[in-house]
Amino acid sequence: MRRLAAAFRLATLGVALLAAxxxxxxxxxxxxxxxxxxxxxxxxxxxxxxDSFTRRTGVRLQEDSWHGGVGVxxxxxxxxxxxxxxxxxxxEDLILGCEEGLFEPIEWAALSGRDxxxxxxxxxxxxxxxxxxxxxxxxxxxxxxxxPRSWADFWDVRRFPGRRGMRRTPKYTLEFALxxxxxxxxxxxxxxRTPAGVDRAFxxxxxxxxxxxxxxxxxxxxxxxxxxxxxxxxxxPGRLIVANRSEGRNFRVSWDGNIYAVDYWVVLSNSPRKxxxxxxxxxxxxxxxxxxxxxxxxxxxTSRRAGELIDPRLRLDTPSDPRNMTNALELDASFWVxxxxxxxQRFNAWVSH
Numbered sequence: 001m002r003r004l005a006a007a008f009r010l011a012t013l014g015v016a017l018l019a020a021x022x023x024x025x026x027x028x029x030x031x032x033x034x035x036x037x038x039x040x041x042x043x044x045x046x047x048x049x050x051d052s053f054t055r056r057t058g059v060r061l062q063e064d065s066w067h068g069g070v071g072v073x074x075x076x077x078x079x080x081x082x083x084x085x086x087x088x089x090x091x092e093d094l095i096l097g098c099e100e101g102l103f104e105p106i107e108w109a110a111l112s113g114r115d116x117x118x119x120x121x122x123x124x125x126x127x128x129x130x131x132x133x134x135x136x137x138x139x140x141x142x143x144x145x146x147x148p149r150s151w152a153d154f155w156d157v158r159r160f161p162g163r164r165g166m167r168r169t170p171k172y173t174l175e176f177a178l179x180x181x182x183x184x185x186x187x188x189x190x191x192x193r194t195p196a197g198v199d200r201a202f203x204x205x206x207x208x209x210x211x212x213x214x215x216x217x218x219x220x221x222x223x224x225x226x227x228x229x230x231x232x233x234x235x236x237p238g239r240l241i242v243a244n245r246s247e248g249r250n251f252r253v254s255w256d257g258n259i260y261a262v263d264y265w266v267v268l269s270n271s272p273r274k275x276x277x278x279x280x281x282x283x284x285x286x287x288x289x290x291x292x293x294x295x296x297x298x299x300x301x302t303s304r305r306a307g308e309l310i311d312p313r314l315r316l317d318t319p320s321d322p323r324n325m326t327n328a329l330e331l332d333a334s335f336w337v338x339x340x341x342x343x344x345q346r347f348n349a350w351v352s353h
Contacts, residue, residue, distance in 0.1 A: 031060035032276045035087040038065035039219025040242040044296035049284045070096045077102045085271040091333035098125035104267040121302035126264030131300025133319045135258035137235035139225045140250035151180035162231025165224045168214035170347035177204040179257045185329040238297040255324040261331035
């Protein structure tokens with residue numbers, strides 16, 4: 001796969017060079033394009049970074065959004081589509097894309113060095129954008145009392161009637177199923193690496209299947225909860241907390257058994273705006289800029305200095321608060337790189353029957 005990607009990179013290099021030198025018939029270079037997850041997360045990045053970047057540098061930005069998947073980026077880069085420059089990616093997409101030559105290597109010296117970031121935020125092809133978690137969210141106006149406190153509660157439709165929102169992917173979903181079945185977080189991937197463990201996860205999912213509403217974009221979750229279409233959902237806490245602030249909602253979350261990971265900024269290898277993309281990475285990871293992000297959406301920070309300087313109150317609803325991580329599970333990206341394709345095939349077949 002790496003050799004194939006390298007061959008295609010050579011084949012498409014001419015396209016990128018033409019775009020970079022302005023020999024594509026365009027009167028002026030297109031704006032630098034940055035791609036995020038949409039919704040309140042993307043709005044937070046805009047307010048924390050992107051507007052100030054354009055004011056400071058004069059570099060025009062345009063935005064796009066996506067739902068993830070290295071195949072999307074592979075198609076763009078190998079097909080000669082140079083419309084994206086800087087993209088927010090999940091860990092396993094980072095690993096696979098880096099192996100295939102889809103991303104530019106990070107110039108760490110220009111970002112104050114690797115030691116300026118928490119270890120999980122450092123990769124040869126990506127710099128950490130934010131530290132986030134998936135957990136249980138619900139509407140406190142619809143579920144009275146303390147609400148669900150564990151994944152076993154999430155599966156308990158007798159005690160907590162109603163449908164459940166879940167992301168349509170085996171990643172996270174299989175881990176949550178095993179925790180709902182009593183597997184301690186520290187043992188989840190050990191169990192999931194066995195055929196018996198995978199069967200166990202799918203059996204547990206089968207119990208909940210009639211009550212699941214699948215979503216593809218996390219920006220859908222506040223609407224699913226607010227409309228009552230689901231009683232509770234897998235979610236990231238920031239989306240619900242932003243809705244509480246801006247819309248007066250009463251969304252609540254439980255951190256028990258949350259899965260946490262880092263998202264990364266990458267620069268596509270065929271970007272015609274690599275110099276400006278590098279400028280944007282420096283701007284977004286500078287401590288004085290990154291510490292603004294939790295003002296707009298609760299999230300963990302990847303810059304060590306920003307984490308030291310931030311108001312402690314802004315850590316309360318994020319994975320940067322140790323109290324939220326006592327029973328947490330770090331996403332094992334290497335597991336999903338190794339087993340993702342086969343588990344996705346089985347999961348998609350299971351969902352469709």
